[in-house]
Amino acid sequence: MIRLDKIQKKYDLGDTEVAALHEVSFEITAGEFVAIMGPSGSGKSTLMNIIGILDNATGGTYYLEDYDITALPDKEQARIRNTHFGFIFQSFNLFPELSAMENVMLPMSYAGVAYNERKKRAAELLDQVGLSHRMSHLPTMLSGGEQQRVAIARALSNKPNLILADEPTGNLPTDKGQEVLDILTDLHKQGTTIVMVTHNDAQGEMAQRVINIRDGLLASEVRR
Numbered sequence: 001m002i003r004l005d006k007i008q009k010k011y012d013l014g015d016t017e018v019a020a021l022h023e024v025s026f027e028i029t030a031g032e033f034v035a036i037m038g039p040s041g042s043g044k045s046t047l048m049n050i051i052g053i054l055d056n057a058t059g060g061t062y063y064l065e066d067y068d069i070t071a072l073p074d075k076e077q078a079r080i081r082n083t084h085f086g087f088i089f090q091s092f093n094l095f096p097e098l099s100a101m102e103n104v105m106l107p108m109s110y111a112g113v114a115y116n117e118r119k120k121r122a123a124e125l126l127d128q129v130g131l132s133h134r135m136s137h138l139p140t141m142l143s144g145g146e147q148q149r150v151a152i153a154r155a156l157s158n159k160p161n162l163i164l165a166d167e168p169t170g171n172l173p174t175d176k177g178q179e180v181l182d183i184l185t186d187l188h189k190q191g192t193t194i195v196m197v198t199h200n201d202a203q204g205e206m207a208q209r210v211i212n213i214r215d216g217l218l219a220s221e222v223r224r
Ligand SMILES: Nc1ncnc2c1ncn2[C@@H]1O[C@H](COP(=O)(O)OP(=O)(O)OP(=O)(O)O)[C@@H](O)[C@H]1O
Pocket: 011, 013, 018, 019, 020, 038, 039, 040, 041, 042, 043, 044, 045, 046, 047
């Protein structure tokens, strides 16, 4: 599904350069649950941003299904990003002026789904994450765990093949983090491919495969 071939990322800071990734190569097969682990500053978020086509590599080739992502124009990259990925971030990233329901509906409007269908699907997804009683709440009226569950419902709205989760439990207390992980584990059982950045060893153990990044290099890999 995903193949990274010698992916490099350099950030140009004018008079200096930061090399965040050095020739990272690996594949992710459809249906896998992969954890990406490594110390702070090792390049995990940079790697996730490249996989999710939120940023471009400065070297190497990224294949997603039959697409050579690195060779595509921005517009085509955006279309693939919107149709293939669901994103979950550490800081939830909900729109504060939109209700839970409207936040979940939003990506579907970008994808051209009709209003009634958007509303129906958003209600189903919020129900799936246990928030059918919170649909009209604004994010500020929701707890952190509830906000992250809205973010998961939003990530699922366009039926993505792949969920990219960057420290999804980083801002949550342990019990609420566990609820989020349980939802991700269920999604994986239903066939969704999941790539998750985590600092937490116990969470890494929930994945089938752990990719360890150190100083922008793939340091080791563990498969279960
Ligand atoms: N926009 C940027 N401009 C310049 N340097 C950057 C930028 N983003 C990241 N870096 C640098 O690239 C390296 C990798 O950063 P990255 O955010 O990918 O690490 P990380 O493993 O996700 O860290 P953390 O666990 O702390 O989130 C770091 O040295 C960081 O300072």
